[in-house]
Amino acid sequence: MRDQHIPLFIPDIVSYDKLVPYLKQIDENRWYSNRGPLVCSFEKRMEEHFDYPQGGIATCASGTLGIISTLLALELPRGSKCVMPAWTFVGTMAAINAAGLEPVFADVNLASWALDINEVKKLVERDKKISAVIVVCPFGKMVDIASWEELANSYGISVIIDGAACFDSFKQTGKKTTLPFIISLHATKVFGIGEGGLVLSENTDFIDKVKKITNFGIDENRNVPVVGVNAKMSEYHAAVGHAMLDEWPQHRQCWKKLIKSYHSYLGSVSQFSDGYVTSNCILKLDEKTIKNIKQELQGAMECRNIWQLLDDKFENSFKFSQTVVSIPFYLGIDTLVVNKILGCFREDVRK
Structure with missing residues (x-):
């Protein structure tokens, strides 16, 4: 893998x-x-x-x-x-x-x-x-x-x-x-x-x-x-x-199913909601866990910040820029592969 x-x-x-x-x-x-x-x-x-x-x-x-x-x-x-x-x-x-x-x-x-x-x-x-x-x-x-x-x-x-x-x-x-x-x-x-x-x-x-x-x-x-x-x-x-609007009800159900599968092993660290679907799997972790994750992955899976810190003098903005990351999440992804990769730091993610 x-x-x-x-x-x-x-x-x-x-x-x-x-x-x-x-x-x-x-x-x-x-x-x-x-x-x-x-x-x-x-x-x-x-x-x-x-x-x-x-x-x-x-x-x-x-x-x-x-x-x-x-x-x-x-x-x-x-x-x-x-x-x-x-x-x-x-x-x-x-x-x-x-x-x-x-x-x-x-x-x-x-x-x-x-x-x-x-x-x-x-x-x-x-x-x-x-x-x-x-x-x-x-x-x-x-x-x-x-x-x-x-x-x-x-x-x-x-x-x-x-x-x-x-x-x-x-x-x-x-x-x-x-x-x-x-x-x-x-x-x-x-x-x-x-x-x-x-x-x-x-x-x-x-x-x-x-x-x-x-x-x-x-x-x-x-x-x-x-x-x-x-x-x-x-x-x-x-x-x-x-064409997308024609297919949206079915498309939305696919997103809901994917979110459910991710949430089952990511738990509360993911920012998913039961009320709507999104195309980002956003995790809120501590800096040490993020560092450990990136070392464990060794390039096997992307894990990165997708928002920019535009001014580092703001405390909350700086904190989020260091502790919020996005991981692979898209329709058609092989969730078994993702599970195996995430398995190497499952305990870190659940802390």
Whole structure:
């Protein structure tokens, strides 16, 4: 088994035969981008899936471009500041920079792993150049949206929820919000279409603005009233989205079965939940155990941090950056192989 390297993740996207009917539609329509019929119908199906109002969801070419388009749609003062977690995926910071804002880091909460709202309040109260906050949901775990809605209203600043991995958890909570909520449809997510993203909000006027921004800011009269980017979803990615949505109930059951098998031997150190499915197997361990694991594995299986520490002066963020790791977890993985590899440090993991 030591000679067999197991990667962290292998995508499992819908098969070609399920795609064919939608690819044929593209050929018949001869419409490949610029909000074609498949993109528009995919948005409608997503509105039904999430029980959002008509016009409440915009598609985009990636989750990161969804954040950038949202920040541009908010028309924040250029050069103003945007608060974000000091421990997260670097794509959040990339989006802030691309939108012409200055990132400001804050610590995460020990219990939620997400941005600490009390730390954000302190920053906002003493720095009037802060115009926005991006709250990142950790590995698909939902944040307390109501608290962030209250903060946005109380302080008069914009709040965005980066729920990149929350395709299933957001659906399961059934929460509706006027705050922009961004979901990634990257190949590494439970609902992956290769590349893509969704921006959701009950504020349909705002979503309409986001749609314009993803198309260079061009409106229905071919005018350009706002600064935009090219962030449109293609018809091909929408085709994958349609086929994935057709298969989603069965696909979700496969994820649930895999989660159950992992949880049976990882126990409480894994961050799985009974309420939703996720494509990451995240372990919270001590530094000594992580070091022992990596020595035992000797390259047989990936075990690594998938989030970055963006500023090491924050205690909780630094702690998580040293003690949270991801291990191989994907549909079709040979769980017997994983069990044998994990068996060499089973006792360490269960401590």
